[in-house]
Amino acid sequence: MDKWQEVTVELGREAVEAASEIMLNSGAQGLAIEDSADYLDHVDNFGEIMPEIEQSDVVIIAGYYPENLVISEILVEVEEKIKNLATFGIEVGDVKVSSNQLSEEDWADSWKKYYEPTRISHDLTIVPSWTDYEPINESEKIIRLDPGMAFGTGTHPTTKMSLYALEQILRGGETLLDVGTGSGVLSIAASLLGAKEIYAYDLDQVAVNVAQENIDLNEGMTNIHVAVGDLLNGVEKKADVVVANILADILVLMTEDAYRLVKDNGYLIMSGIIESKWEMVRQSAEKAGFFLETRIQQGEWNACIFKKTDDVMGVIGG
Numbered sequence: 001m002d003k004w005q006e007v008t009v010e011l012g013r014e015a016v017e018a019a020s021e022i023m024l025n026s027g028a029q030g031l032a033i034e035d036s037a038d039y040l041d042h043v044d045n046f047g048e049i050m051p052e053i054e055q056s057d058v059v060i061i062a063g064y065y066p067e068n069l070v071i072s073e074i075l076v077e078v079e080e081k082i083k084n085l086a087t088f089g090i091e092v093g094d095v096k097v098s099s100n101q102l103s104e105e106d107w108a109d110s111w112k113k114y115y116e117p118t119r120i121s122h123d124l125t126i127v128p129s130w131t132d133y134e135p136i137n138e139s140e141k142i143i144r145l146d147p148g149m150a151f152g153t154g155t156h157p158t159t160k161m162s163l164y165a166l167e168q169i170l171r172g173g174e175t176l177l178d179v180g181t182g183s184g185v186l187s188i189a190a191s192l193l194g195a196k197e198i199y200a201y202d203l204d205q206v207a208v209n210v211a212q213e214n215i216d217l218n219e220g221m222t223n224i225h226v227a228v229g230d231l232l233n234g235v236e237k238k239a240d241v242v243v244a245n246i247l248a249d250i251l252v253l254m255t256e257d258a259y260r261l262v263k264d265n266g267y268l269i270m271s272g273i274i275e276s277k278w279e280m281v282r283q284s285a286e287k288a289g290f291f292l293e294t295r296i297q298q299g300e301w302n303a304c305i306f307k308k309t310d311d312v313m314g315v316i317g318g
């Protein structure tokens with residue numbers, strides 16, 4: 001294959017994850033997301049050098065398609081489905097869709113320039129599968145991923161905040177449910193942080209395959225079990241932690257099931273929550289019986305840690 005076709009979508013930040021899934025389902029072999037919020041209020045704790053970025057509410061998604069697909073039809077399909085997200089209460093903004101043809105070499109350069117080893121926290125580093133990288137000290141934990149397979153590779157604020165939350169609450173030996181696993185990055189991180197058994201679910205068989213391939217890139221991940229699943233419907237496995245990094249409108253559909261499955265004094269971590277949807281998610285979790293322990297914010301995005309407990313001393317909102 002000598003040529004690749006690049007489809008570029010400009011849209012509002014709230015619709016990024018849903019639009020990314022639409023593009024992957026339409027045949028994109030990889031995505032690159034350019035979001036100025038990734039650099040908002042960034043504190044250089046881990047030696048990263050961040051460029052000066054002008055803040056904008058517009059996010060750009062670049063999708064890469066094989067040359068044998070009819071790109072004109074894909075442009076119409078993608079634009080129509082993204083604009084239709086507004087009917088579900090998702091703010092899509094002024095959607096602009098365009099395309100460009102790239103050579104194989106151009107595609108490789110365009111794609112890989114977005115992904116270099118990235119220190120997410122003091123202990124967690126995301127490393128693209130093609131990169132020869134070694135830990136700089138014994139405490140550094142490496143998550144090897146193929147970013148060409150799916151979004152959710154640690155570079156987006158919603159994924160970063162999910163990883164921060166896992167670091168805060170995992171102490172070792174936990175059973176964890178990962179809802180909407182996507183690339184599998186949160187399951188891999190949870191295993192590295194000491195979780196004993198991890199059950200990862202995604203509605204899309206393609207995502208399940210992607211997660212498994214990424215899990216296989218990392219040694220010692222036999223404790224992660226991936227399967228097709230519709231949120232937590234039909235799941236009976238009790239867990240110490242449930243984590244979900246998906247759209248706010250979907251999160252509220254799983255809070256009652258999460259409460260049913262989380263053990264006493266266990267946790268529900270949720271991310272992917274745009275600022276305008278925060279109160280809706282908080283109220284849904286609290287109605288189910290959870291207490292808010294921690295809220296994390298980066299730009300317009302929110303993540304949260306809720307606890308299932310009768311002892312609300314020291315718990316925010318208790």
